[in-house]
Amino acid sequence: MKIIKEKHSLAMRWTHWVNFPILTIMIWSGMLIYWANDTYTFGLFGHTFFRFFPDWFNIALNIPKRLSEGMAFHFLFMWFFTINGVVYILYTLFSGEWRELAPNWNSFKEAWQVLLHDLHVRKMAPPQKKYNAAQRIAYTAIIIMGFGSLITGLAIYKPVQFNTLTWLCGGYHAARIEHFVLTIGYVFFFIIHVVQVVLAGWRNFQSVITGFEVTDDQPNRIIKPISSDEK
Structure with missing residues (x-):
C-alpha cells in the first residue's frame, strides 16, 4: 500500500529553488568584478605558484572587460538574495521549523x-x-554564511557609508578576502549538496519539488517463534 507523506512546505521549496539561480548569478557576476583586481595568489619569494583564475580560465568564460556588467548584475541581485534570505x-522562525534545522549538542558527534x-565505513x-545531524549543521552554516556575505558585501560596496561594518570585518581588504572565502564555501557546498542528492535518490529529489514523498506502508511485523507445546 502506497502512502503520501508530506515532507517540505511550499515556503521552503520556493526559497530553496529561488536561491539557486540567484546565487549562481551572484557568483558569476562576482567573477566579472574580481577580474578587475585579481590579487589572490599563492606564491613564495616573489614567485607565483597558483592563481585562482588564470588567464585561460577568464578568456574561456569571456570574463575580461565586463566589469561594469558584473557590478550591475551583482548589486541588483544582492537585493533578491537578501529578500529571499530574510523570507526564509x-x-x-514563525513556523517553528527552526527546531528541525538547528543543531544540538550531539549533532557534531552524529554528523x-x-x-x-x-x-560505507559504518553500517548503521x-x-x-526530518534532517540528519550533518544536514542540520550544513543548513545552519549556510544561513550564517549568507549573513556573512551580506555584511562583507556591504562593507565592500559602501566602505565609507558602512564604515562600522567595514571596521567589524577588519577593514576593506579583510572584508574582500572574507567575501571571497565565503564564495568558495558556497561552491564547495553546492558540490557536496549535489552529490548528497544523487546518493539519496530520485524520490528524495522529487520531494523537494512536489513537497511530498510516496512511500510503502509496510508495518514491522514481529514473528513469534513456535514453542514445543504449540507444535
Missing part, C-alpha cells in the same frame, strides 16, 4: 557517524528526524 529565516555511514546510520 522569518518562515523558519561524524553520518559521514562514516555515507562512506544514527537515528534522525
Whole structure:
C-alpha cells in the first residue's frame, strides 16, 4: 500500500529553488568584478605558484572587460538574495521549523557517524528526524554564511557609508578576502549538496519539488517463534 507523506512546505521549496539561480548569478557576476583586481595568489619569494583564475580560465568564460556588467548584475541581485534570505529565516522562525534545522549538542558527534555511514565505513546510520545531524549543521552554516556575505558585501560596496561594518570585518581588504572565502564555501557546498542528492535518490529529489514523498506502508511485523507445546 502506497502512502503520501508530506515532507517540505511550499515556503521552503520556493526559497530553496529561488536561491539557486540567484546565487549562481551572484557568483558569476562576482567573477566579472574580481577580474578587475585579481590579487589572490599563492606564491613564495616573489614567485607565483597558483592563481585562482588564470588567464585561460577568464578568456574561456569571456570574463575580461565586463566589469561594469558584473557590478550591475551583482548589486541588483544582492537585493533578491537578501529578500529571499530574510523570507526564509522569518518562515523558519514563525513556523517553528527552526527546531528541525538547528543543531544540538550531539549533532557534531552524529554528523561524524553520518559521514562514516555515507562512506560505507559504518553500517548503521544514527537515528534522525526530518534532517540528519550533518544536514542540520550544513543548513545552519549556510544561513550564517549568507549573513556573512551580506555584511562583507556591504562593507565592500559602501566602505565609507558602512564604515562600522567595514571596521567589524577588519577593514576593506579583510572584508574582500572574507567575501571571497565565503564564495568558495558556497561552491564547495553546492558540490557536496549535489552529490548528497544523487546518493539519496530520485524520490528524495522529487520531494523537494512536489513537497511530498510516496512511500510503502509496510508495518514491522514481529514473528513469534513456535514453542514445543504449540507444535
